[in-house]
Amino acid sequence: MDSTTLAYIAGFLDGDGSIFFQIVRRKDYVRGFQVRGSIAFYQRTDQHRILSFMKRQFGCGYIRHRKTGISDYTVVESKEVRRILLLLRPHVRLKKRQLELGLRILQRLESRKDADFLAACRLTDRFRRLNYSKRRTVTCASIAGSCPRRD
Amino acid sequence: MDSTTLAYIAGFLDGDGSIFFQIVRRKDYVRGFQVRGSIAFYQRTDQHRILSFMKRQFGCGYIRHRKTGISDYTVVESKEVRRILLLLRPHVRLKKRQLELGLRILQRLESRKDADFLAACRLTDRFRRLNYSKRRTVTCASIAGSCPRRD
Numbered sequence: 001m002d003s004t005t006l007a008y009i010a011g012f013l014d015g016d017g018s019i020f021f022q023i024v025r026r027k028d029y030v031r032g033f034q035v036r037g038s039i040a041f042y043q044r045t046d047q048h049r050i051l052s053f054m055k056r057q058f059g060c061g062y063i064r065h066r067k068t069g070i071s072d073y074t075v076v077e078s079k080e081v082r083r084i085l086l087l088l089r090p091h092v093r094l095k096k097r098q099l100e101l102g103l104r105i106l107q108r109l110e111s112r113k114d115a116d117f118l119a120a121c122r123l124t125d126r127f128r129r130l131n132y133s134k135r136r137t138v139t140c141a142s143i144a145g146s147c148p149r150r151d
Numbered sequence: 152m153d154s155t156t157l158a159y160i161a162g163f164l165d166g167d168g169s170i171f172f173q174i175v176r177r178k179d180y181v182r183g184f185q186v187r188g189s190i191a192f193y194q195r196t197d198q199h200r201i202l203s204f205m206k207r208q209f210g211c212g213y214i215r216h217r218k219t220g221i222s223d224y225t226v227v228e229s230k231e232v233r234r235i236l237l238l239l240r241p242h243v244r245l246k247k248r249q250l251e252l253g254l255r256i257l258q259r260l261e262s263r264k265d266a267d268f269l270a271a272c273r274l275t276d277r278f279r280r281l282n283y284s285k286r287r288t289v290t291c292a293s294i295a296g297s298c299p300r301r302d
Contacts, residue, residue, distance in 0.1 A: 009162060010162060011160060011165075015167035
């Protein structure tokens with residue numbers, strides 16, 4: 001993919017997209033929780049072709065059409081999220097802190113150590129401040145009294 | 152300005168910006184109406200630095216901070232709008248029709264002939280369909296029975 005295409009997608013992401021990491025409860029996971037990262041692009045459903053264009057560029061993720069008339073193109077698979085963040089890294093401006101934080105989280109998640117998982121959770125908590133989410137309910141503190149104060 | 156910066160700005164415009172032309176009543180204008188074009192970029196006021204970045208790139212326009220917590224960077228001066236549209240032309244994807252229509256309107260407005268002004272007004276009416284504006288009240292038909300049906 002050439003740099004102008006990547007710069008275009010980075011601009012689109014900064015204008016109307018999101019880089020988002022959250023801790024979700026997962027009964028089927030050994031630790032009971034998953035740190036899930038996502039990159040999402042939004043657009044009116046009648047203009048969803050731009051989302052298909054991006055999906056073609058990255059070759060992963062899925063497009064959903066919501067009843068609200070808004071569609072989104074979302075990537076959640078960790079390896080793909082990391083690959084896309086690295087591709088967009090030289091061009092993203094507004095969401096640079098989210099992007100760098102996301103890469104740090106993904107790096108921690110590559111390890112299987114509990115300490116690294118907890119470090120990833122603490123870093124994920126920081127997304128709350130960056131993205132002004134009102135809905136986030138599971139924080140590092142939810143994770144069974146095992147979350148050290150600093151990383 | 153290098154092509155990756157332009158591509159980034161085009162992506163930002165496609166994601167959360169607008170290219171908009173409208174007919175406005177102007178008592179101080181000979182014809183009583185003005186065709187006004189604008190390019191606008193929006194962002195949360197606490198992240199308005201990205202708008203300042205764009206303003207620096209183009210060296211024109213103004214930034215407004217609204218009480219809603221949203222800021223915008225807007226360019227309305229015709230020559231500047233034309234210059235920016237030409238710069239972004241190779242990179243814009245989603246708003247390509249608006250961009251090409253805007254350039255056609257601006258070309259007509261360069262002439263001082265009534266026929267060209269009316270042609271510009273008819274082309275401007277098309278923005279209603281492209282941008283789904285609910286607020287547009289002045290259309291070509293408002294202009295004193297002088298608007299031919301076709302251009």
